[in-house]
Amino acid sequence: xxxxxxxxxxxxxxxxxxxxxxxxxxxxxxxxxxxxxxxxxxxxxxxxxxxxxxxxxxxxxxxxxxxxxxxxxxxxxxxxxxxxxxxxxxxxxxxxxxxxxxxxxxxxxxxxxxxxxxxxxxxxxxxxxxxxxxxxxxxxxxxxxxxxxxxxxxxxxxxxxxxxxxxxxxxxxxxxxxxxxxxxxxxxxxxxxxxxxxxxxxxxxxxxxxxxxxxxxxxxxxxxxxxxxxxxxxxxxxxxxxxxxxxxxxxxxxxxxxxxxxxxxxxxxxxxxxxxxxxxxxxxxxxxx
Numbered sequence: 654x655x656x657x658x659x660x661x662x663x664x665x666x667x668x669x670x671x672x673x674x675x676x677x678x679x680x681x682x683x684x685x686x687x688x689x690x691x692x693x694x695x696x697x698x699x700x701x702x703x704x705x706x707x708x709x710x711x712x713x714x715x716x717x718x719x720x721x722x723x724x725x726x727x728x729x730x731x732x733x734x735x736x737x738x739x740x741x742x743x744x745x746x747x748x749x750x751x752x753x754x755x756x757x758x759x760x761x762x763x764x765x766x767x768x769x770x771x772x773x774x775x776x777x778x779x780x781x782x783x784x785x786x787x788x789x790x791x792x793x794x795x796x797x798x799x800x801x802x803x804x805x806x807x808x809x810x811x812x813x814x815x816x817x818x819x820x821x822x823x824x825x826x827x828x829x830x831x832x833x834x835x836x837x838x839x840x841x842x843x844x845x846x847x848x849x850x851x852x853x854x855x856x857x858x859x860x861x862x863x864x865x866x867x868x869x870x871x872x873x874x875x876x877x878x879x880x881x882x883x884x885x886x887x888x889x890x891x892x893x894x895x896x897x898x899x900x901x902x903x904x905x906x907x908x909x910x911x912x913x914x915x916x917x918x919x920x921x922x923x924x925x926x927x928x929x930x931x932x933x934x935x936x937x938x939x940x941x942x
Contacts, residue, residue, distance in 0.1 A: 655718070656718045658686070658717045660717040660719075661694065661720075661721050662694065662721070662724075663691070663722070663723035663728060663748075664727070664728050666724070671697070673759055680763060682706075688707075689706065689709050689715055692711075711735045712735070714741070717736075718741075720736045721744050721746060723748055724748050724749055725748065725749020725755070726749065726751065726755070727749075727897065729745045733781075733896075733917045737917045738795075743917065743918065744769065745919075746758070751934060753840075756920060757922065769920065776919065776921070778853065778916040778918060779836045779852055779916055780835060780857075780913075781916060782799070782857075782895075782911070782913055783795055783911055784895060784910045786893070788902060789901075789903070796896040798834060798836060798837030799831050799833040799842060800831070800895055801829060802884055802892070802908070803862075803894055804828055804888070804891060804892070805892045805901060809886055809888070810865060810886075811825075811884055811885070811886045812826055814885070815880065816881040816882075817879075818878050825861045826864065827861050827869070828863040829861075830862065831858070831861075832910050835851060835852045835853065835857075839935070842860050842871075848871060849931075852927070855877075857878060858873050858874075859874065876912050879910075880911065881907055881909050883905065884908070890904060893908060
């Protein structure tokens with residue numbers, strides 16, 4: 654794929670890196686690439702001016718050959734939310750701490766851009782989730798990492814009556830339930846004891862949070878499975894966290910969680926692989942702690 658048009662997303666948290674990001678944008682323009690920057694991020698970088706770069710609103714992403722996400726995993730997930738439905742590949746450049754979802758750090762960005770321009774990269778198709786509630790409309794119902802059902806304003810446990818492919822599965826009782834994609838298996842899912850999955854596998858994980866019964870273990874299912882969860886608690890509402898964005902749903906309402914009709918297209922360097930990512934990001938096989 655020939656890359657000519659880029660859209661840039663970022664956040665205002667990494668203020669110390671602003672000058673280096675500006676240098677990266679100028680280098681992209683020097684390569685005769687058409688670069689448009691999300692409007693809020695552009696104003697943050699240039700102190701309210703545009704510096705000659707076109708800007709756009711995140712809800713109206715212009716045609717592009719690739720999106721650059723400049724930040725950490727949170728910025729990457731936000732970029733996915735805005736561009737994946739348009740089929741735009743996403744290259745993550747890490748300005749944060751872990752940056753598990755990103756392909757490189759800012760110091761490597763010029764080299765990686767050169768590789769992309771030379772065609773030395775691949776695009777991984779990552780499963781996304783779509784969630785619907787029968788009682789309220791969810792503004793952003795798509796997730797790359799996970800959908801989590803959580804308690805709200807109560808210490809009492811939740812009863813989550815769960816059906817899998819239209820068949821009764823179980824009633825999870827506990828603090829919540831996570832439905833994770835393979836990409837999200839190293840996020841919230843991993844922190845509650847769920848399995849780590851290779852990100853391009855075709856499956857989902859159901860991981861209970863602090864289950865009342867010790868026999869309730871994480872469950873791996875096919876990614877074409879429709880999961881319906883009806884949640885009851887002593888409170889009036891429970892929380893649904895979709896890649897960190899929270900919606901309140903009324904007690905007794907049902908969520909339908911299934912594979913989204915499109916995938917996130919994640920740009921990877923040719924040398925990147927799953928084993929190397931585990932060793933680098935999670936410090937597997939090293940003495941570092």
